Amino acid sequence: MALVPDYPIKTARLRLRPFTRGDVDAVYDYRRRDDVALYLFDVALSRDECALAVRQRISQVALAREGDKIILAVEHKDDKNLIGEVSLIWRSQEARQVELGWIFHPDWQGQGFASEAGEVLLNLAFEAGDMHRATARCGTNNVTSWRLMERLGMRREAHFREHKLFKGKWDEEYVYAILRREWRLSRQQEQSVPINRA
Amino acid sequence: MASLKLPITTDQLVLTAFERADLEALGSYLCMRDAQRYIDGLARDRQDVEAVLRQMCEQINLRRPGDTLTLAMRRKDNLELVGHTCLRWSDATAGQSELRFILHPRQAGRGYAHEAISAMLDLAFDHYNIHRVFVRCDGRNHHSAKLLEQLGLRLEAHYREHALFQGEWDEELHFAILDREWRPSSKIRHFPPRVRVA
DSSP states (O other): OBBOOOEEESSSSSSEEEEEEGHHHHHHHTTOOHHHTTTSSOOOOOOHHHHHHHHHHHTOOOOOTTEEEEEEEETTTTTOOOOEEEEEEEEETTEEEEEEEEEGGGGGTTSSSSHHHHHHHHHIIIIIIOEEEEEEEEEETOHHHHHHHHTTTTEEEEEEEEEETTTTTTEEEEEEEEHHHHHHHHHHHHHHHOOOOO | OOOOOOOOOOOOEEEOOOOOGGGHHHHHHTGGGGGGGSSOOOSHHHHHHHHHHHHHHHHOOOSSOOEEEEEEEEETTTEEEEEEEEEEEETTTTTTEEEEEEEEEEEESSSSSHHHHHHHIIIIIISSOOOEEEEEEEOOOOOHHHHHHHTTOEEEEEEEEEEEEEEEEEEEEEEEEEHHHHOOOOOSSSOOOOOOOO
């Protein structure tokens, strides 16, 4: 099933929307940083590389076939500050698998924005996208990222040790996952009203 | 890679290359539905088995990444074929290799798989200088999982419903072992288990 969401997607404090050509400086502001690049496959990007990345992202707004990506800018509702980006990659059409990803500006971390955006991704994946399972992965040293996965209700399914080289060093990686029924169940429980017992 | 001296002998087995004459014996376990899970090539009839056998007869060394080494497991006393085991060189820069094994169900419970895998790990680490060997197995295959744990492999991943296999949701386990875990260096001192003093 194809996934073509309506934009922007609004949450309590955020707007998730496709990238535009005007986002280059805002993206450069976090992608230039070594403390951000540390956990990414890319090294810190130059402004030109950011411009190219943004240009690619402009059209990455829907999932039509396996391998497609949705990459959205996350901005603060009030001041329109671009605080990061989130992604949804269609890994398998047959088995309805999707991979989640996120990069947030360190200046905006620690306020629950990533959780809020992450909930949007899961909602997109499991409701409109009709996916069966969502995964996310990160280096074991990226503590903020895997703690976010745990906050989103994902389970740690894999801990790979020295399974590949990452930027010239042995890589250690976590893979987290959540099934649609697990996601539905946990969200139902949150919404249900506690029963008063006499 | 240096040439490989065959056969390899263990307590009860000889590991050798496959021969054309193995067709009947190979077909007797390869055509079983459960056998086809993690072995290359679906085999349903004699023609399929012939094709698989022809391929495996050529897999007698690892020369470049992507190559597979396949060895027949034969009983030492009567040279009966009881199963086979493969080592695929999946990544050269990071020294990664995947090990697979299959045993005729009739031959289970005699330690054949244990001996064969152990010999293959020696081969991977000592002869081919592999850094990490991983083994995948079905989540419901408790015998294999137990065997791999006994051999000292770590459970690195437990994927739930990550793919469809023959129309059903698949559950997959990944076990792995690093060279230094299989063959600890003589520099590492092993302390005896601590005795609790009340």
